[in-house]
Amino acid sequence: MRRLLVLGAGTAGTMVVNKLRHRLARSDWQITVVEPNDTHYYQPGYLFLPFGVYSPEQVLKPTGPLISDGVELICGEVDQVMTSDNRVLLSDGRSLPYDYLVIATGVTPRPDQTPGMLDGGQWRERIFDFYTYDGALALANALDSFDEGRLVVHITDMPIKCPVAPLEFAFLADAYFRQRGMRDRVELVYATPLPGAFTKPVASARLGSMLDDRKITVESDFLVERVDDTTLVSYDEREVGFDLLVTVPLNMGADYVARSGLGNELNLVPVDRHTMLAKGYDNVFALGDASDIPTSKAGSVVHFSVEVFVDNFVDHAAGRPMTGSFDGHANCFVESGDGRALLIDFNYDTEPLPGSYPVPFVGPFRLLDEAAVNHWGKLAFRWMYWNVLLPGRPIPLPAHMSMAGKHVPRTGK
Structure with missing residues (x-):
């Protein structure tokens, strides 16, 4: 039995275990996720709480029901990752062995x-x-x-x-x-x-x-x-x-990352920005905010990168090359007040540009343009988060950024 251990049941960790549970045979793979909190928070909703747009109960749900059947959920705090012998020590003394490790414990304000x-x-x-x-x-x-x-x-x-x-x-x-x-x-x-x-x-x-x-x-x-x-x-x-x-x-990553010798000065795990494989390791990955990839630390990045990661992981675990390459794709709704918002869509190499998304010239969302439809798109995403994104269901959006529907503004006088 091979063991996949995921640290953190936030957005990245929950998506990964739910998607991989459907891709990895239960007879061959044990999937375990470690999470200290019994409540999962919809973090994009924090912005709206001070203005009364959301009520407190709209941004939280119990952690357990969000994790797929067949995934072991362990409540605990990580103390240290012992990469030398492939095990994780919890603060209560428990030791968890792994064959593959995914670090998805995010960042916190300090x-x-x-x-x-x-x-x-x-x-x-x-x-x-x-x-x-x-x-x-x-x-x-x-x-x-x-x-x-x-x-x-x-x-x-x-x-x-x-x-x-x-x-x-x-x-x-x-x-x-x-x-x-x-x-x-x-x-x-x-x-x-x-x-x-x-x-x-x-x-x-x-x-x-x-x-x-x-x-x-x-x-x-x-x-x-x-x-x-x-x-x-x-x-x-x-x-x-x-x-x-x-x-x-x-914003800093978890302290155990530093104690384990896995992080930079901000406790972020240096990874290959296309595959999320931790530098210097063959069986350790970091996803979501926990990694040092040079793009936005946003939920869309988690979604798009996990889409690439899951296929890569299946190949990697089978001894095949990882051919998927994450391009840093991110998109973010930007609330601008009065029931309007902008949308920005970009990646490692291309900055946010005007245009339409996701369908060229049709949208319905407007890039770098204030519109009510963008505001409603941002509010609708909360339902998508709980019911589609976290369960690992497919979303009909390409993981890689497209230039279709975008245009570069003219410069000059």
Whole structure:
């Protein structure tokens, strides 16, 4: 009996075990997934909790029923991966052997990595995150009682989960305060370590103009060194004061990755960006946010990469070459407020461009263009997540990005 051990039952881990359970013979393969939490969270929904778009119960379900029959679910915390003898140690002393290992434990916000962020009792009193369930709920209460002052949306450093989410929060906050008739009493500031609104030029220009239109001040190239009371201080000694800070702390992989000698400085596992095979190993893979692939840490990346990975894994385990190559495909809906959103679609080599998706010239979704249909597409994805994506059912979208329906904007005067 061969043993596949998956660490983490988030989006990537759940998809992998559910898909591979249908591809690997039960008589030949034991599939086990290790997960410490008995609740699975729909993380894209965190963005909507502070604004009351979703209720708390809409973004969570019990973990167990999401895992296919025939997959062993072990509740436990990983302490260390012993690659020398192919086993994983749990914090309670249990030892789990494996023939193949998939690391899918994602990343988590680490406010402790920024000096002063957790000092003075301000955390979730004046300084908030929305990348966690508890943080998003606390922020909902803070926004409800916020009636004037400077609200700063801040990114500590890249990479982060869903890099457009802070922009979305800024757009939604603008709409939220306008709808409450108090936008003129709120100064909105967007502080980012990037030179512009986004990492790619065309999308950065489009999103940057949207910030300008909404009178949201951009503080670019802002690398925070510390938090002094109610002031963000950058390494070049610029200061951004705040009355309410909505921050995205440094995102880091699990600590056991570092203890196991498998990670980089952010505890992300270096992998081949096309096959997800961990560098230096023949039986260890890392999927989803846990890897260091140079693309967006988003649910769409998990979906598209897992599609490629499953076929590759079946071939690899059978001693055949892995011929599938993930191209870094990602697409993300970007909420812009007032019931509209954009869609961006890109990969390792091609930046987000205008056009239509997924059907050329038909859509229905519009690329880099605010439209109501994009907003409804984002809301509809929650149903797709629970009922199609996690169970591993096929989605009629190609894993690789297509240029069909896209066009490169003209430049110049």
